[in-house]
Amino acid sequence: ATAERTFGKIARGPDLPPRIRPVEPEQxxxxxxxLTDARVSVPSFSTQWVVPSYHTxxxxxxxxxDLLAEILxxxxxSRL
Structure with missing residues (x-):
């Protein structure tokens, strides 16, 4: 109710264009x-993937x- 009283008087802006999600190129x-640096004492490993979003x-x-990411x-x- 407070949000409606405060912001309800403001006119709605234009619709946003659809979001374009990047596509993973063919592997x-x-x-x-x-990357190496003599000052780093503890090495780390990172890997990323582009995965489908909740919308696509x-x-x-x-x-x-999401469940797999939480388990791993x-x-x-976690497993990793």
Whole structure:
């Protein structure tokens, strides 16, 4: 009710254009970046993937990916 009283008087702006999500290119070569520095005492490893979003995934697909991410790397008791 407070939000309606405060912001309800403001006219609605124009609709936003649809969001364009980047598409992962075809995987036809190895892509690796290795950085080294003598000051680093504890090495780390990171890997990323472009996955379907909640808006572009098939029903249940994004939820399954979220669950997988939590199982594999969610906290200090995760698989990785």
């Amino acid at each position: 036809n070569t190895k892509r690796t970046v290795t 995934a098939k029903p249940g697909e994004a939820e399954a990916l 790397g969610g906290d200090n008791r």
